[in-house]
Each structure stands twice: as C-alpha cells, then as structure tokens.
Amino acid sequence: MAIKDLPVEECYIPGCAACPGCPATMALRVVYKALGRNTVKIIPACCTAVIESLHPHTSFDIPTMNIAFEAAAAGASGVEAGFRMQGKTDITVVAWAGDGGTYDIGIQALSGALERNTNFIYICYNNEIYSNTGIQRSGATPYGAWTTTTVTGKTEFRKEMGEIIQAHHIPYAAQTCIAYPEDLFKKLQKAKSIHGPKYVEIMAPCPPGWRFPMEKTVEMGTMAVETGAWALYEVENDKVTFNGRSKLILEGKIERKPIEDWIKYQGRFRHLFKPKKDIKRIKAIEDHIDQMWERYRKCYQ
Amino acid sequence: MSEVMIDTGNYIAAKAAVLCKPDVVAAYPITPQTTLVEGIAKYLATGEYKGEYICVESEHSAMAACIGASATGVRTFTGTSSHGLLLMHEMLHWASLARLPVIMCNINRVVGPGWNIWADENDSISQRDTGWIQFYCSSNQEIFDTVIQSFKLGEHEKISLPVMISYNAFILSHTSMPVYLTDQKDVDAFLPKRKPKWKLDPDNPITFGNIILPAEYEKVRFDMQKSHEYAKKLIPEISKEWKQRFGRYHGDLLEFYKCDGADYILLSMGAIGAESKVAVDNLRKEGLKVGLARVRCFRPFPREEIQKLSKKAGLIVIDRNISPGMEGALFTEVKASLYGYTDAKVYGFIAGLGGKDVPFGDIEKMCKKVVNSKAKHLEWFGLKGV
Numbered sequence: 001m002a003i004k005d006l007p008v009e010e011c012y013i014p015g016c017a018a019c020p021g022c023p024a025t026m027a028l029r030v031v032y033k034a035l036g037r038n039t040v041k042i043i044p045a046c047c048t049a050v051i052e053s054l055h056p057h058t059s060f061d062i063p064t065m066n067i068a069f070e071a072a073a074a075g076a077s078g079v080e081a082g083f084r085m086q087g088k089t090d091i092t093v094v095a096w097a098g099d100g101g102t103y104d105i106g107i108q109a110l111s112g113a114l115e116r117n118t119n120f121i122y123i124c125y126n127n128e129i130y131s132n133t134g135i136q137r138s139g140a141t142p143y144g145a146w147t148t149t150t151v152t153g154k155t156e157f158r159k160e161m162g163e164i165i166q167a168h169h170i171p172y173a174a175q176t177c178i179a180y181p182e183d184l185f186k187k188l189q190k191a192k193s194i195h196g197p198k199y200v201e202i203m204a205p206c207p208p209g210w211r212f213p214m215e216k217t218v219e220m221g222t223m224a225v226e227t228g229a230w231a232l233y234e235v236e237n238d239k240v241t242f243n244g245r246s247k248l249i250l251e252g253k254i255e256r257k258p259i260e261d262w263i264k265y266q267g268r269f270r271h272l273f274k275p276k277k278d279i280k281r282i283k284a285i286e287d288h289i290d291q292m293w294e295r296y297r298k299c300y301q
Numbered sequence: 302m303s304e305v306m307i308d309t310g311n312y313i314a315a316k317a318a319v320l321c322k323p324d325v326v327a328a329y330p331i332t333p334q335t336t337l338v339e340g341i342a343k344y345l346a347t348g349e350y351k352g353e354y355i356c357v358e359s360e361h362s363a364m365a366a367c368i369g370a371s372a373t374g375v376r377t378f379t380g381t382s383s384h385g386l387l388l389m390h391e392m393l394h395w396a397s398l399a400r401l402p403v404i405m406c407n408i409n410r411v412v413g414p415g416w417n418i419w420a421d422e423n424d425s426i427s428q429r430d431t432g433w434i435q436f437y438c439s440s441n442q443e444i445f446d447t448v449i450q451s452f453k454l455g456e457h458e459k460i461s462l463p464v465m466i467s468y469n470a471f472i473l474s475h476t477s478m479p480v481y482l483t484d485q486k487d488v489d490a491f492l493p494k495r496k497p498k499w500k501l502d503p504d505n506p507i508t509f510g511n512i513i514l515p516a517e518y519e520k521v522r523f524d525m526q527k528s529h530e531y532a533k534k535l536i537p538e539i540s541k542e543w544k545q546r547f548g549r550y551h552g553d554l555l556e557f558y559k560c561d562g563a564d565y566i567l568l569s570m571g572a573i574g575a576e577s578k579v580a581v582d583n584l585r586k587e588g589l590k591v592g593l594a595r596v597r598c599f600r601p602f603p604r605e606e607i608q609k610l611s612k613k614a615g616l617i618v619i620d621r622n623i624s625p626g627m628e629g630a631l632f633t634e635v636k637a638s639l640y641g642y643t644d645a646k647v648y649g650f651i652a653g654l655g656g657k658d659v660p661f662g663d664i665e666k667m668c669k670k671v672v673n674s675k676a677k678h679l680e681w682f683g684l685k686g687v
C-alpha cells in the first residue's frame with residue numbers, strides 16, 4: 001500500500017488551528033481515513049483541543065466530545081456503553097490523547113478501561129511533552145531533553161508505556177509513527193476490526209516542542225525509528241510482531257543509526273552539543289536505547 | 302394500595318433508580334454509599350436491572366463514564382459520598398456545563414482527615430457552585446420519591462441539568478424504614494423518554510466542548526442560570542403531579558410544617574430537618590409558636606419563598622456544615638435572600654458536625670434560646686472543651 005492508495009475522503013476539514021508541520025494533524029487525517037465516518041471521538045485537554053477550532057466551528061467532520069484531561073478513557077467507557085444500550089454497536093469509539101493525558105494524568109482511567117474490556121481504540125499521539133501548556137516534561141519525555149520544566153535537560157528516562165499496556169494483555173496494541181502513514185493506516189484498520197480494548201501509540205515529533213524546522217516533521221519521525229529511539233510493532237493477543245525498519249533492527253539485519261543523528265537536529269538537545277559535547281549524557285541515551293533493544297530481543301525474538 | 306418495602310436508604314435508592322431504568326450505571330464503593338451500588342448489582346444479577354453496570358476504577362471515572370454515556374443520549378445514574386464526591390468535583394462541573402442530566406445520590410459524610418464516616422453536609426455543600434440541582438432528603442420515602450422525580454426534572458428539556466440527591470450517612474443510608482413503592486408501570490407512565498439537548502451521533506457530527514470565547518461562554522452560564530430559575534417552577538409542578546398520582550408529598554423546594562401563625566420559623570435540612578418536626582411539635586405543645594421550613598432543594602435556592610417567610614416571622618437556621626472563615630452555608634444563603642427585602646431577625650446554629658447527633662431536644666433548646674432572646678447571631682451549639 002502507498003499513500004496514494006489511502007481513501008480520498010477527508011473528515012479533517014478546513015479550519016484547523018495547528019502549528020504548521022503539526023504531527024497530530026498529520027496523524028488525525030490518516031486516523032479518520034482508516035476508521036471512517038461511523039466513528040465517535042473523545043478528546044481530553046491536549047493540543048487537539050485547540051487545533052479542532054473555536055466554538056461554534058469545528059475542523060472535524062466526525063462527532064467529537066471534549067472531556068477533562070485525565071478522563072478520556074473513562075469517558076469512552078461511558079460512550080461505548082451508551083451506544084451499546086441503543087444497539088449501536090457498529091460505531092467505533094476512539095479516545096485520542098497526548099502523552100501527558102496518557103502516560104501521566106490519564107493512566108489510571110486508561111488502565112481501568114483496558115481492564116474493564118471497553119470496546120474502544122485508545123490512541124496516544126506522543127509528542128514527548130505537554131505542548132498545549134507550552135512544552136513541559138511528561139513521563140514520555142526522553143532523558144536529556146530540554147523542556148520549560150527541565151531547563152538543563154530531563155534527568156530521568158521515559159517510561160515504557162508499551163510494556164505497561166502489554167501488562168494488561170489486551171487483544172491489540174501497536175506502536176507506529178507519523179512518518180509511516182501506511183503503517184498507521186493498517187494498524188488502525190486492524191484495531192477497528194478487533195473487539196475489545198485496543199491501544200495505538202503514534203510517535204509525533206512536534207516542531208515547536210522539539211525545536212526543529214516545521215518541514216522536518218516526517219524526517220524526525222523516520223529518524224526516531226531508524227535510530228531505534230522508537231520501535232514499530234504490534235501486539236495481537238500477546239504475540240509481538242515488529243514491523244518495517246524496527247523488524248530489521250530487531251533481527252540484526254540492519255544496525256540502528258547512532259542516536260546523535262537524530263538528536264543533533266533537535267534544539268531540545270542543543271545543550272548536549274554546545275558549548276561542548278556532553279559525551280556522558282549522549283552515551284547514557286545511547287545505552288538506554290541499547291538496553292531497550294536487548295530487552296525487546298530477549299522477549300520478542 | 303402500593304407495595305411497602307422496609308429497607309435502608311441506600312437499598313431504597315437502588316430500588317428507585319432501577320425503576321427508572323437507567324441505561325448506564327457507574328459504580329464505585331465508598332462508605333456509606335457502598336450498599337447503594339451493591340443494591341443495583343443485585344438487581345443486575347436478578348435481571349431486574351437491565352442496563353450497563355460499569356465498575357469504574359475511581360469516582361472521577363464514574364462521573365466521566367456517566368458523562369460519556371449521557372452524551373450518547375441515554376439515561377445515567379451513579380452514587381457516591383464525601384471523598385468520592387470531592388474527587389468528582391471537576392467532572393461535576395463538566396456534567397452540568399455539558400448539560401447532561403446525570404442523576405446521582407450523595408450520602409452526606411464527613412470529609413477527612415481524620416477518617417470519619419458519619420453524617421455531615423460539608424461534602425455536598427462544597428459542591429454548591431457546580432451547577433447541579435441539589436436535593437436534601439429527610440426520610441427513606443423521600444429518597445425513593447425524589448430519585449424518581451429527579452429523572453423527570455433533570456431530563457426536562459428546559460432543564461437538562463444533573464441532579465444530586467443527598468441524604469445523611471447512616472441516619473438514612475443504613476436505617477430501615479417502611480417505604481411505599483411505585484409500580485414499574487406507574488414509574489414508566491410518570492417518566493417520559495429522555496430527549497437530549499445534544500448528542501454524539503455519526504449522522505449529525507458535532508464537536509462539543511471545544512474552545513469557547515468569553516462572550517459565548519457567558520451565554521452558556523446565563524442559560525444554566527435560566528434553567529435553575531425554571532426549575533423553581535418545575536419542582537412544585539412535579540411534586541404536585543407526584544402527589545396527584547401517588548398521594549405522597551414532601552414539599553416543593555421547601556417543606557412547610559406548622560408555619561401558620563409562627564413567630565419563628567426554623568430552617569434546616571436532611572436528617573436534622575426530620576428531627577426538627579418533632580422539636581416543633583413539642584415546642585407548639587409548650588405554647589411556643591415555632592414552625593419549620595425544611596429546605597429540600599438547596600440549588601436552585603428558594604429565595605422568594607424564604608423572603609415571604611421573613612415577612613411573618615424571625616428565622617432560625619441550623620447548619621450541619623461550615624464554610625470556615627464565614628458561617629454555615631444555609632445561614633449565609635438565607636440572609637443573602639433577605640437583603641433589601643426585610644430586616645427580619647435571623648439566628649444561626651452550627652450543629653452536628655463530624656456526625657455528632659442532633660436530637661430534637663437539642664433543636665428545642667436552640668429554638669428556646671432564640672425565643673427567650675438569649676441567642677447570639679451565630680452559635681456552635683453544644684460545643685464543649687474549647
């Protein structure tokens with residue numbers, strides 16, 4: 001499948017207020033194409049709550065309800081139950097949240113909805129920060145990255161949401177990236193076809209948050225995968241399959257690129273290169289990724 | 302003659318809720334609410350309750366789930382108490398601003414620390430400004446009737462607001478009383494099908510709750526205020542209809558008891574409201590002209606009716622809550638209602654905090670203090686050792 005094979009119909013209509021080069025917008029277009037019009041979306045506080053346009057206008061042509069920051073998954077449980085009681089079981093219920101609303105404040109409600117077997121797709125677009133509030137650290141922010149609350153670089157590593165999700169043993173979970181729209185499309189279509197709770201996380205490089213030029217969003221996404229900082233995989237009933245580049249990395253068929261190739265283009269890591277190269281911290285990032293892949297190989301190969 | 306059920310406030314509330322056939326119930330335990338959701342779980346097991354029963358992982362999620370379900374156009378119910386209600390706070394605002402008529406029982410319980418599970422109204426009083434309609438019940442029969450009436454009220458197209466039915470911990474939640482039930486077919490005839498103000502519907506895609514500018518937001522608040530004002534008219538109509546259909550009546554926004562010719566009128570809520578009736582009977586026997594206006598509905602607040610009362614009598618207010626740095630909330634509201642209307646005397650008592658018992662004898666003492674001109678403007682009744 002190629003991009004040109006994606007459905008032409010757009011549910012993302014004009015009026016969007018996102019920054020140029022916004023990964024959330026890019027992802028949403030594909031999400032809508034994959035899920036179709038018979039979809040209802042719940043969004044908590046995040047950038048999307050801004051980019052959806054001002055009341056009484058909207059840039060979404062599918063029904064959308066905003067909900068509180070930590071409440072997307074619980075709200076989705078209610079929406080799904082409400083539709084089921086009306087016999088409307090063909091509607092796809094989607095919660096769409098940022099990494100802050102997923103890794104941090106919303107993790108309880110998310111875990112609850114997965115455990116309760118809510119029949120919905122939870123999508124996290126992971127831009128590795130709280131960007132709505134102006135670039136603060138989240139549990140998904142990588143070690144060493146500048147944010148307005150980690151001024152000299154974050155001192156902790158991000159949590160492995162994928163592993164936390166897998167501990168719920170849901171029927172379908174996947175990691176994908178905005179740079180691979182076909183991968184995103186296929187994973188969402190698969191998620192749609194499966195009953196029960198589904199989790200899809202999308203790596204979403206954010207130009208203002210990561211400090212790179214707006215035309216580089218896709219490239220930043222590609223490099224996240226090629227350096228192994230982010231892995232493309234899916235988990236169906238506990239069976240893990242790596243996809244694309246990530247599969248080749250896992251199988252040792254290609255080397256992952258050095259992390260420097262990715263972070264040196266992002267202003268959020270500038271202090272690791274200027275005024276002097278911070279070899280220790282760059283190595284710490286590299287080592288952490290190595291450990292991650294070692295773990296992946298041990299568990300999934 | 303209708304069937305009588307002898308049971309606790311919580312089981313009675315569960316029965317009433319199930320008779321209203323909510324499509325979705327969200328359940329999370331907290332003492333002293335737990336037996337309410339357990340009661341519904343039993344009805345689910347027997348098949349008497351046929352809706353969805355979502356066992357959420359917190360009260361915040363309970364309200365979020367009710368909001369989500371209600372947004373699809375269906376009927377929703379939940380229950381909570383004290384810390385659970387406080388955890389919901391954000392979502393209480395969300396439900397009312399989204400104009401979703403979630404119906405909820407709140408069992409009035411002390412807020413910690415320290416941990417204390419007895420009756421105290423600070424939990425729901427501190428949710429006063431969330432936009433919810435708030436009832437306070439004083440008997441299990443009133444709980445039963447008010448739960449059913451609340452669905453009609455909250456879901457009315459000119460209201461579209463969530464309703465909280467509060468009743469005191471243990472004194473009502475865990476005390477068995479005989480209650481006349483209403484048959485399923487009669488509840489069905491009384492409750493119309495919900496016609497939602499808006500809903501999530503793929504055939505009519507709308508975006509709800511996105512960014513709204515000040516001038517538009519102000520209208521949302523104004524509309525909410527209008528609905529609260531309208532509820533002041535509708536509550537008496539619903540009470541009247543209930544009385545005509547089933548012969549039971551607990552008052553409108555206020556319940557008046559022996560107010561004719563009274564020199565002083567007592568205003569109280571919840572279980573103290575029930576106890577106040579006994580106190581009034583005894584005081585009347587002693588020749589003291591005291592009546593009772595029990596506050597059933599705290600939001601919307603019965604301002605106009607209280608103004609009328611103040612023309613005839615001095616007012617005595619008992620609060621089982623305190624707004625630290627000020628006074629009891631009911632006391633404040635009563636006085637605010639009278640401003641510029643009368644200069645009637647109003648006396649306030651704080652009583653029963655932390656679940657302390659407030660028997661009718663104490664209420665009589667409070668009233669006598671006022672009648673005998675020994676009362677201060679505000680007193681913490683029976684406070685010792687400070």
Ligand SMILES: Cc1ncc(C[n+]2csc(CCOP(=O)(O)OP(=O)(O)O)c2C)c(N)n1
Pocket residue numbers: 045046047048068069070097098099100101102127129130131132133138
């Ligand atoms: C309870 C609560 N706390 C804080 C906020 C403020 N807030 C709104 S969005 C946001 C960050 C969202 O971050 P994320 O989920 O990563 O989404 P993004 O903004 O990156 O799209 C915060 C902190 C809020 N709306 N509600």
Ligand code: SF4
Pocket residue numbers: 018019020021022023024025047051127131132206207208209
């Ligand atoms: S800050 Fe980032 S995620 Fe948010 S709208 Fe801008 S580009 Fe998109």
